[in-house]
Amino acid sequence: MSDKPLSVIGGRAPRVDAWEKVTGRAKYADDLTRPDMLVGAILQSPLAHARVLNVDASRAERLPGVKAVLTSHNSPTGYFGVSPARYDETLFAKDKVRYVGDEVAMVAAVDHETACEAIDLIRVDYEELEPVLDGLTAADPGKPQVHELYEGNISGRVEQEFGDVDAARAKAHIVRTDRLSNKMQNGAFLEPQCALAEVDGRGRITLHSSTQSTHYVARTVAMVLGLDEHQIRVVLPRVGGGFGPKAAASTMEIATCLLAQRTGRPVKTMFTREQVFLHARARHQFFHEMTVGVDRDGKLLFLEHEALLDGGALASFGIATVYYAGSLLGGPYRLPTMRYRGKRVVTNKPACGAQRGHGGVIARALFEMQLDRIAEELGIDPIELRLRNVMEAGESTCNDLNMSSLGMRECLDAVRTKSDWVERGARKEPGRGVGAACGFFVSGAGYPIYRSRTPHCTVVIKVDEGGGGVMVQSGAAEIGQGCETMMAHVAAEALGIPLDLVRVRSGDSDLAMDLGAYSSRTTLMTGHATKQAAENVRHQVLESVAKAMDVPYEDLSIEEGFVKVKGEPGPLEALRTEFQKEHRGWKTPDDPYLTFLEASRIAFLDKGAIVGTGQYRPPPLGGKFKGAAVGTSPAYGCSAQIAEVKVDLETGQVRVLRVTAAHDCGRAINRTQVEGQMHGCVSMGFGEALMEEVVFHPDGKIANPNLADYRIPTSLDIPDIDAIVIESNEPNGPFGAKEVGEGGIMPVIPAILNAIYDATGVMIDELPASPERILRGMRKNQ
């Protein structure tokens, strides 16, 4: 972290994209049109598990207005997916369909109605197979095999042990075992996925897509279509939320490119809301069982953890998910020993993948509930129990995650002070409860999804030839989290210029390379690359100024847009005169110092184009064991929250009255945005704790594939949230910054569940904590 006081970072400047978004001018994928554009539509399987006997598209092909029909007969049939070791998806079902929504065919037609009509004309003969729908029994002997690659329906298995768990267990004063499961959750971003593909005269594809990763999508499209990477450009228009499910390349995106290739015309495809549910790639269903032991003082001794993940029909991000489910319990407490056995099964349901708090949310919820029960048994305040165990900055977990900064203690202190925690006993009334919890999350995955020593991102900053403005160019994915604003802040700070001189273009694979918006990586990683590129520009500009002024380079600085020589104006007259001669008719610059406008123009006259580049690759990270790549990160953000609830003891209905949240994000780049991420985390965790559940019919169809029956929190559900920003000094972060986008979801569910326990004595073991489940629990306790 810089010792210099910061002038831009840490403020509350508006988002760079706010104006276009409040005026309706922001363009999302579906807002784009092209002359002669065709509309794509997808035929998806209505059956959860069936052999595909025959696909007859001849009538669809003959329908006037239909320009191309794709099936497995005339499309690439190779596997693709997320993790190369588990490529298991094909563009279209060939022999089998594996879930309701599995893609069978796609058409491009002159309009939406014709495309839908053509879909209806495709005749598919299926032979129905017994579907596997229950994750708990999916791997039982004799079950039908869901996917040819996954024998026994197991797509991932983890066995890890850190330290001697059995020895620790022998010394434990309290040992308790508990269980918690959730239901499949949906991302429920407001913008359904949409893709627009076009092919230029040389055969190069441009794909505008509502995605979280230009890079992975470009690679996947290129691989499947047999192109080199340079033959495809992926661009993000404005994206209406992602939260994880938009991080993986999809059949819809790839096949839309293929349709554009086949027809020679632009093609746009957009999911319906139902298709968002059918495609999903959202939160897994987790089944956790944990045994945890502490000594007489409440110090943690061991954690034995078994997890089963129902992954749906395909791997997607799931191998990372099953590792995260274990590794994200290593902190933020001193846990000397840990054993983890994780298993991910495949079933005939939509594939699950990454979603905010990837893999760790339900595991964290159970562990934090257990801590509360242990505190109760020991007669210790639950926050006090946590404080006795929290790690300090610099320590490493038993699974080798290094907490290079960690404001966990500060977060706990902050939420305790700012909430009613201390008075909670005195104000005890029936049905009211208070609960606390903590959590932490990575600031970017330490390794890319495919094995490579690739930089995780590059950033190019180009100075306007006329001087003054700079353009930050990046492949990073602005999905609403505010990374363009982050880049503008970092570039302005590193250059020493005001924010309004910085423009940002992101989300374009032609501009720079970036792995995308997942694992809360962008602030730390793309932030680093931006800083490096800006420092590079600064160096080039000051080099020219030093030469022109004939002063030592070391004496020069740029502060708030002015070039200073040891803090003084320095010999700027000759430079200013030259600038003025070029700018007859302009207002004469009369600033006491040389402006960045003048200085960068001088640099251009001296050197030509001033372009600075930056890149980021994480330093070597801990862990030599299998699976160490999932969980290791250059830095970790952490969070503590307190939830206050009121449970209607007659109906079991829970109202969350207030959430007090504190998050250590390192140095806050922009406070407003940090708070915004914290609010969003609380909102999504709230939904998962109390209302969200993808419901399946016995035949594998989704019963609630819409936003009326799949309920996400509304403005009337969400309580007041007090978001407290805790800053630490993260040595591995740009200007000391680290994640905030996902760590904040970790404590939400357990804080609410602990509050429900406080209110009712019911320990929820199945989410969502619906009124029925709470009532059932209360009856059982009576």
Next chain:
Amino acid sequence: MSQRVQSPVCGTESPKVQAQARPRIPKRLVSLTVNGRPAEIAVAPHQTLIELLRENLGLTGTKHGCGEGDCGACVVLLDGQPVNACLVLALETEGRVVETIEGVATDDGLHPLQQAFIEVGSVQCGYCTPGMVLVSKALLARNPSPTALDVRTAMAGNLCRCTGYHKIVEGVMLAADRMRNQEDSDEVGK
């Protein structure tokens, strides 16, 4: 078992079709006012207001989130009242006045709601923002001094997955405050 199964996509019950184009349904003219300007558009009877706005007029600020009236991303003001444009048939707007997000800012600049949304950070992905601005504008027109609960109640049909609504409510309260103060000072000026 061998069976032919209809695809679940497109959401509509399609009639039994032959391999030929459906007969075109004749369009009808509809006259309405959009953002203060008269418009006369030929629409198919099944066309919705969101389609009219986005496809015929290119007003893409009105967002498509679900097509079923569940999310509120397509909220526009119809004669000053918030409606889900996906649930209104284009023909129903004959002679009526529609305001979309594109019509909220005036020659004098941004509407106080837009200004406040920018300042307090009410915007993240932005997909719900047009609907949020319009539903709030309608609220402030009928209730210039809303409580936070009034604001939350007014936007209960507008989903947001990014913000937890917190800073949106804050933005509306700030705008309401400023609009009242503006009105007070206008009164004083008279």
